[in-house]
Amino acid sequence: MAEQSVRWGILATGGIAATFAADLVDLPDAEIVAVASRRREPAEAFAERFGVARAYGDWESLARDPDIDVVYVATPHSAHRAAAGLCLAAGRNVLCEKPFTLNLREAEELVALAREHDRFLMEAMWMYCNPLVRRLKALVDDGAIGDVRTVQADFGLAGPFPAAHRLRDPALGGGALLDLGVYPVSFAQLLLGEPDGVAARAVLSEEGVDLQTGALLSWDSGALASVHCSIVGGTGATASVTGTRGRIDVPSGFFHPDRLVLHRDGRDPEEFAADPADGPRTSMRHEAEEVMRALRAGEKESPLVPLDGTLAVMRTLDAVRERIGVRYPGDAVAPAA
Secondary structure (H helix, E strand, O other), X not given: OOOOOEEEEXXXXXXXXXXXXXXXXXXXXXEEEEEEOOOHHHHHHHHHHHXXXXXXXXXXXXXXXXXXXXXXXXXXXXXXXXXXXXXXXOOOEEEEEOOOOOOHHHHHHHHHXXXXXXXXXXXXXXXXXXXXXXXXXXXXXXXXXXXXXXXXXXXXXXXXXXXXXXXXXXXXXXXXXXXXHHHHHHHHHHHHOOOOEEEEEEEEOOOOOEEEEEEEEEOOOOOEEEEEEEOOOOOOOOEEEEEOOEEEEEOOOOOOOOEEEEEEOOOOOEEEEOOHHHOOOOOOHHHHHHHHHHHHOOOOOOOOOOHHHHHHHHHHHHHHHHHHOOOOHHHHOOOOO
């Protein structure tokens, strides 16, 4: 028996919104019923492209639409607090793109709003929903490599990005850390939880955002994580997890891998490949499916992407920014609900 369709609203019409919408269209139990932008023209163009019935030229109309089961917030992260907060206050469930917000304060406000209004809320950390990443975590949790001692992960884009680009705009939360560094930090914390210590160095742009950042996260258990992000050099986006009895390597694209290699002491390497049935490695369908599963089950958050974990990552990102001297205009502004 087919599941009842979950009705989605899409808030924003940029590239990530289009990618997500394309994956939703391919899911038989998902329906996009409305899209919103700050201007009607891009909303109407998006609606025509994806066969969406309603296009709004303001966010409020989408937030008030009673036919929407869940809103996907795909604005730049500097607007996540305002956009997701508007939807939650209107009684909508929300999937909010990563990084969840600019800072921990904004993240805590969204979580509080979700709990006040008894709504579902999840960060769109699609990496956590990826089947192969889930397999990696299961291997680690099952003791395949013993106790984790080190995690290494990197994510860098070659650039160069002009000064006017959003990645270099402090008002839009620019820099490598929030846009890219959230992935290696989230990867490390998926396996080790929130770190007990944070050290970091960065190279800053003239605008005051980080061009590249390296951080060393430490745990009282003796585990360490080395994470790196950059908007001035394309990295392999690799990751490695080393334990007391072996390691797991992710040769490329660790946040959407096509394979893992497990090295256990005294054994031949074992390779785990992505299942072609799961779709292309860039597919965002898995996080959409997790949201729909949770909504049908009446859950207010996902066990794969728990809100406490999202807050813990934001705490780490705030700590890194404090150490490298990056501040955003929104850090000092408390937006309305």
